[in-house]
Amino acid sequence: MQSALPPIAVALSNVSKWYGKFQVLTDINLTVKRGEKIVICGPSGSGKSTMIRCINRLEGHQRGKIVVGDTELTNDLKKVDEVRRDVGMVFQHFNLFPHLTILQNCTLAPIWVRKMSRRDAEEVAMDYLQRVKIPEQAHKYPGQLSGGQQQRVAIARSLCMNPKIMLFDEPTSALDPEMVKEVLDTMVSLASDGMTMLCVTHEMGFAREVADRVIFMDAGQIVETNAPEAFFSTPQHPRSKLFLSQIL
Amino acid sequence: MTFDPEFALSILPRILSTITTTLFATIIGCMGAAALGFLWEIVRRSSKPGRYTMRFLIDFIRSTPLLVQIYFFYFVLPEYGLTLPGLVVGVLALSLYYSGYLAEVFKGGIDSIPAGQFEAAKALGLSRLQLIMFVIAPQMLRNVAAPMGNYFVSLLKATPYLAIIAVPEMLSVALEIASETFRYTEPMTVVGIIFLTLALCFSGLVKVIESRLRLSPKAG
Numbered sequence: 387m388q389s390a391l392p393p394i395a396v397a398l399s400n401v402s403k404w405y406g407k408f409q410v411l412t413d414i415n416l417t418v419k420r421g422e423k424i425v426i427c428g429p430s431g432s433g434k435s436t437m438i439r440c441i442n443r444l445e446g447h448q449r450g451k452i453v454v455g456d457t458e459l460t461n462d463l464k465k466v467d468e469v470r471r472d473v474g475m476v477f478q479h480f481n482l483f484p485h486l487t488i489l490q491n492c493t494l495a496p497i498w499v500r501k502m503s504r505r506d507a508e509e510v511a512m513d514y515l516q517r518v519k520i521p522e523q524a525h526k527y528p529g530q531l532s533g534g535q536q537q538r539v540a541i542a543r544s545l546c547m548n549p550k551i552m553l554f555d556e557p558t559s560a561l562d563p564e565m566v567k568e569v570l571d572t573m574v575s576l577a578s579d580g581m582t583m584l585c586v587t588h589e590m591g592f593a594r595e596v597a598d599r600v601i602f603m604d605a606g607q608i609v610e611t612n613a614p615e616a617f618f619s620t621p622q623h624p625r626s627k628l629f630l631s632q633i634l
Numbered sequence: 635m636t637f638d639p640e641f642a643l644s645i646l647p648r649i650l651s652t653i654t655t656t657l658f659a660t661i662i663g664c665m666g667a668a669a670l671g672f673l674w675e676i677v678r679r680s681s682k683p684g685r686y687t688m689r690f691l692i693d694f695i696r697s698t699p700l701l702v703q704i705y706f707f708y709f710v711l712p713e714y715g716l717t718l719p720g721l722v723v724g725v726l727a728l729s730l731y732y733s734g735y736l737a738e739v740f741k742g743g744i745d746s747i748p749a750g751q752f753e754a755a756k757a758l759g760l761s762r763l764q765l766i767m768f769v770i771a772p773q774m775l776r777n778v779a780a781p782m783g784n785y786f787v788s789l790l791k792a793t794p795y796l797a798i799i800a801v802p803e804m805l806s807v808a809l810e811i812a813s814e815t816f817r818y819t820e821p822m823t824v825v826g827i828i829f830l831t832l833a834l835c836f837s838g839l840v841k842v843i844e845s846r847l848r849l850s851p852k853a854g
């Protein structure tokens with residue numbers, strides 16, 4: 387089925403969005419090819435989260451066009467469901483379901499959305515929990531796990547839906563420093579499997595290792611797009627320079 | 635007139651014989667109130683018209699005396715050709731009245747669920763109904779166990795209102811005995827003690843359930 391997939395995974399053209407009178411995104415143009423890894427960085431409040439949340443319609447956009455796979459996002463709820471089935475998302479604060487075990491967190495959507503049998507869903511879930519290296523925690527609750535473990539479960543939970551695209555919104559910024567690596571390692575391994583990824587992160591090591599492109603956002607606009615090495619060593623835009631000098 | 639323990643004991647079986655009615659009205663009433671209250675709250679969150687309609691309905695329910703609502707259903711429904719047994723009318727009225735309060739309790743319970751829970755469920759592609767059933771309701775119940783339990787106890791104590799529409803429950807039997815024997819002290823004491831016992835058991839049960847819910851793990 388791989389050949390049937392369109393070569394463009396996500397296309398945003400002239401996307402603008404407002405919260406009331408405040409324009410949070412201005413004329414965003416971004417095309418992500420299948421298998422491409424994009425790292426998005428920029429100062430807090432620049433619209434990074436809003437942009438990737440538009441891709442799975444957690445936020446609606448008011449102007450422009452967003453196409454995911456071959457589905458254009460509109461108010462049509464069927465289209466939205468279609469897109470969400472194929473797009474996984476990992477959040478800063480994990481957002482695991484606290485009342486469900488790790489295994490139940492991973493099987494809920496496959497069973498009810500993908501209509502898989504419980505047995506199949508559990509098999510798939512255990513596979514992915516193995517991959518993120520915590521199969522032994524399957525019957526615990528999220529509250530009993532460390533932050534790094536919870537985030538790895540959140541990644542596994544998304545993967546259980548067999549997504550074509552993964553969105554990451556600052557997946558390591560709520561973690562204690564010693565847990566950042568285990569999550570980044572999981573993401574690197576996912577990248578090497580060919581997943582299409584859009585990651586909001588300031589982890590430069592990760593960007594250097596996996597990103598095809600780094601996108602720098604400021605005040606709701608994409609200010610610079612560059613190869614990771616070039617972006618970090620010789621940023622083009624004055625605002626990228628300023629930003630990098632502040633986080634380095 | 636002094637309290638006659640022997641007389642009190644002698645009327646106990648007759649009063650207790652209707653305890654099933656009280657328990658039935660309480661249990662079905664609680665279930666009905668919780669189901670309706672949850673429905674009101676879900677509709678209130680669904681759309682703008684839903685919000686206004688439900689706010690009006692809930693305020694209306696809560697601002698009218700239960701006694702008036704019971705009389706209303708008992709005498710007005712038959713005029714529209716709907717004649718229901720007193721017990722059914724009573725349970726309906728209790729369910730409706732307490733649903734207004736429970737809707738508010740549920741609102742608080744849902745409000746305190748982090749937005750990230752809704753977002754994660756949506757991102758996974760869960761439908762609205764699946765989100766409500768598998769993600770919101772279980773977490774809400776955990777948040778509201780204590781206040782919901784208090785309203786359940788309160789509903790139990792409201793069941794004697796059914797006496798006014800001729801439902802044979804404990805208070806109405808006690809009143810019957812009183813009018814037959816011209817003794818009020820013993821029947822009222824007996825009814826009071828039975829309700830006290832029931833209410834204590836009921837709130838004990840609620841506490842147990844609440845602490846078990848609290849013991850089960852939460853997100854850290």
Ligand SMILES: Nc1ncnc2c1ncn2[C@@H]1O[C@H](COP(=O)(O)OP(=O)(O)O)[C@@H](O)[C@H]1O
Pocket residue numbers: 405410428429430431432433434435436437
């Ligand atoms: N629901 C909202 N309502 C109003 N303003 C919002 C909302 N969400 C985000 N914003 C504003 O939009 C801007 C961009 O937010 P966000 O996309 O979260 O930025 P970033 O992820 O880059 O830090 C910020 O100024 C933020 O205050």
Ligand SMILES: [Mg+2]
Pocket residue numbers: 434435436555556
């Ligand atoms: Mg953000």
